[in-house]
Amino acid sequence: MTATTTPPVRQRVLPMLVMAVCTVYFLVPIWWLFVGASKSSEQFTSTAPLWFADFHLIGNIGDLLAYRDGLFLRWLLNSLLYTGGAALLGTVLAAMCGYALAKYRFRGRELLFNVVLSGVLVPATALALPLFLIFSKVDATNTFWSVFLPSLVNPFGVYLARIYATASVPDDLLEAARIDGSGEIRTFFTVSTRLMLPALVTIFLFHFVAVWNNFLLPLIMLSDERLFPVTLGLYTWNTQVNQIPELRGLVIVGALLSITPLVIAFLLLQRFWRNGLGAGAVK
Template sequence: MTTLTQHTEPPAARPTATRRPTGKPRRTAAGTLLSRGVVNGLLLVAAFYTLMPISWLLIAATKNHRDLFATSGFAFGDFHLLANLERVLTYHDGIYLRWFGNSILYSVIGSAASTLLCVATGYAFDKYEFRAKEKLFGLVLGGVLVPTTVIQLPMYLLATKAGVVNTYWALLLPALVNPFGVYLARVFSEGYVPGEVLEAARVDGAGELRTFARIGLPMLAPGFMTIFLFSFTASWNNFFGALVMLNDEQLYPVNLGLFMWNSVTQQQPEFYSLVITGSLVAVVPLVAAFVCLQRFWRSGLTAGAVK
């Protein structure tokens, strides 16, 4: 018997298709690099635009009266910063120090009282139920849409009737009203103060004021500092309100005092160095406030990012 054996050849291996790079990752990396370059370029332009006036002010404050007009704006002259500071602080029996102290009073005391009132009001709008609650809150939000310059004349007439024109109260009392601060306080209260914690405090016998002071207010510390910084900046830069309400130079804030100095520079050019150096000193509290309190408002801005 003959056995026929068939020799079968193994199947030929199929040629693997060589994939050509499509170039998408390269284009994606290039697009990412381009977008980063555009964003960084815009940030550099914004930083340059922001820092250029401050740089000019810092350089100009180091010059004497001759170098201020004889050199370029961003060119250094002889260093006279200390002499300029001494002249500003001692001119007219130290009136600048009086203006600076008035600004501290208006901004710190007024902003602290305004912030406490805003936080308590926003907390009440969030945690309590009462009649016409949302309508009242809508009325508060309507106050945000009204420019402060529009209400200066009515406020002056009210201050005249109350007899507080040309006093410290003329700027401290209007600073207590801050509709935008009430809105921010309600938002912070919704995110920072759980209702369960308040209910537990009430079960333990704590009253409403004690609950707010011991539990609600500490939890709202980031929101408090954020609102305080906004209010502090607005009060420090409140020029028009002081111009309308005050006539006595002993009550001027620093910005209104510098404006009065600047108004006589055409007749007395030596006041230019006083205005420039005084403006540099007036910027310091704002920078110090944001640097020292940035950890609070940064935590407030990131509220709700992590649960």
């Protein structure tokens, strides 16, 4: 970039200033959370919010994990199962369906695609209440499955998978696999998924974030706090801060702990979402 056409410094000052201001805006709240989580509760209110006092982070985490027999750890684990499990399985299902829509001609294909595409416009929160009513008909509310099963469905993933399959799996290759005697399903799992891998990671990340962010479904569905995902758990603690002030510190440390895994996952999977993200919009 620094080669022949470097624009004059005068032109670069304003853009860099905008970038710097935005960096402060986006990162300061997270910095504040990290600093706040490292303080003891007395120092949290009495010292400067954006700089460290005595470093208590390890002790605070210990307190959080010990609180009420490790309830928080359980919430984290639940979140991992709800979001990780649903996103993993949901991505496979969406990839299979999108792949079939892209690579095979069959009756009802257009209808299926259009119905799924309209599904993208139906927000997940609109489904939470009727799902609750249906699950209560079969006495299955307040169970792991009542949150997990609905979270598997991701119409947007099917839409993306169809675009990616069209773009990255050549028909000639499928034909070659057929001539070699490979069945359609084996070809999908051994050849096609490999070609679609960057796309699948993108679908997985989108799905993960969607489930992770879906708050209404567990809020309506669950009443047993041992089944809560971490978002719902921290939310309930936060509503009790006025009655139980010690919870404030736990909420802050808990918030830090619960966003850390996803931030790390984003950093590690950078090259995937960086390339895959645009494809859905370009077409």
